[in-house]
Amino acid sequence: MKRSPVPRSTVTLADVARAAGVSLATASFVLSGRGGSRSAGSASTKAKVREAATTLGYVPNRHAQAMRTGRGGGIVLTLGTLDDPWAVQLTTQVRDDALVHDLSTLVLADERWYEYLLGASADAALLTSIDFVQDGPDQVRRLAASTHSGIVAFTAQMEPEDFDVVSSTPVHAIRRAYELLRARHPRVQLLAPDLERRPGGTLAHPRTGAFLEAVREHGDGPAEALVHVVPEGSHETYLAALDWLQGPDRPEAVICFTGYQAVALQLAAERVGLNTPDDLEFLSIGDVPAKTEFFGPISYYGVDDVFVRLSSIIIDRAIDREDTPGRLITFDWEFFPGTTTRHDE
The missing domain is CATH 3.40.50.2300 (Response regulator)
Structure with missing residues (x-):
């Protein structure tokens, strides 16, 4: 006779760990959006933890996890709009790269990133409109000081502090x-x-x-x-x-x-x-x-290969944020000729 799953309200992370035969720490790493970390174990270990969680009906409390770990199991892209092919392509690249590490991708389609991130926990956040909003650099500094988010600032006005800066000006x-x-x-x-x-x-x-x-x-x-x-x-x-x-x-x-x-x-x-x-x-x-x-x-x-390069910076910041100093990454612009301009004679 098939065993019925324990009611969701009674299932704890410890129950999942016992069912999977792993430590509580390993189960926590796998189910908290940090499955890409070495601490989460091998692929087979992660599969056992997820299978046990599904069988038992375990639903993680993301809010509690965020309060405890400073991680929300996801990446926030503050793109301002979804109407630009650049934004769509970057979102696709980050989504594909993030899923490998058990991270979800959230897009903000407006420029109220400061207000949102003050009340949210994310493993990493890309901020793209810093130079175009009032007090943008000061808002970035306040976020870095008050939240646990791994910030990647896309700006031509700032130097790295406790966050990465991607400098790319056209x-x-x-x-x-x-x-x-x-x-x-x-x-x-x-x-x-x-x-x-x-x-x-x-x-x-x-x-x-x-x-x-x-x-x-x-x-x-x-x-x-x-x-x-x-x-x-x-x-x-x-x-x-x-x-x-x-x-x-x-x-x-x-x-x-x-x-x-x-x-x-x-x-x-x-x-x-x-x-x-x-x-x-x-x-x-x-x-x-x-x-x-x-x-x-x-x-x-x-910028050559911009989506892959930018996604890699964001994912790295999401995975490894412990005592990681801010980096300055400069993207140089170049001309890519197509069919809408004449070839030089």
Whole structure:
């Protein structure tokens, strides 16, 4: 006769450990989201612990675990939006890498990461909008001092302290992109999202600032008139690009603020029958994952193998946080030519 599982309310971690024939510490490591640690034992040991937990109906108390260990069994990615192919590709990479270590992946699709992380425990947290929110660096320091989260700060303004810093700024890439297109066109424009919810809006963003500086260095302008602002979002950018490409002020050379805007512009150009790069030459500031491209690879300035490299940094921080000093990792930007820019003659 098959033995009935013990009611969930009475099952403890000690029950699971006894059933699996392992120590309480090993069972804790396996079931608390730290299964990737050496302390969790071999693959067969972890399998026995999980099987025992399933048979007994054990449900771990994540809140209690977080209070006790400072770990929540997951990774938080504060990406601000899910509309960008860059964000989707990074999430996919981190998810796949994290699952190997029994870690879940949570995405914040807004910029309220400070408020969320103050009341949450995570094994690691990637913060990506530090430079664009008020008091961003101070908020990172307060989080590092008040929580147990392994923070990876994606910022050009900070140095590592008790957290890792990934420094990756597109400022120089934007200037090079302007020079590249300006050598072939009398007028180069920036396709940018409407960032009215951010302090200063689109014109105050560092990417826009780098573009405006490049325009003025070439004696072009008025600089602000070369910034074409459209509603934020892939679909909204596509609709706005259709109007732009069919209007009296059709562009010939465009720098796209992000990858999702470049994809939307490529779709719009195909829809209205423009040939790229002969009728319209454009490139993206930021990596454009191949899976998001419909009509050939888009030219872009970005970081080589950025998703694998960034995921590795986050996973390392999640797994090993004990007495680990903060590291500074610099990502250099380079040009990746595609079918949307002309080849040098």
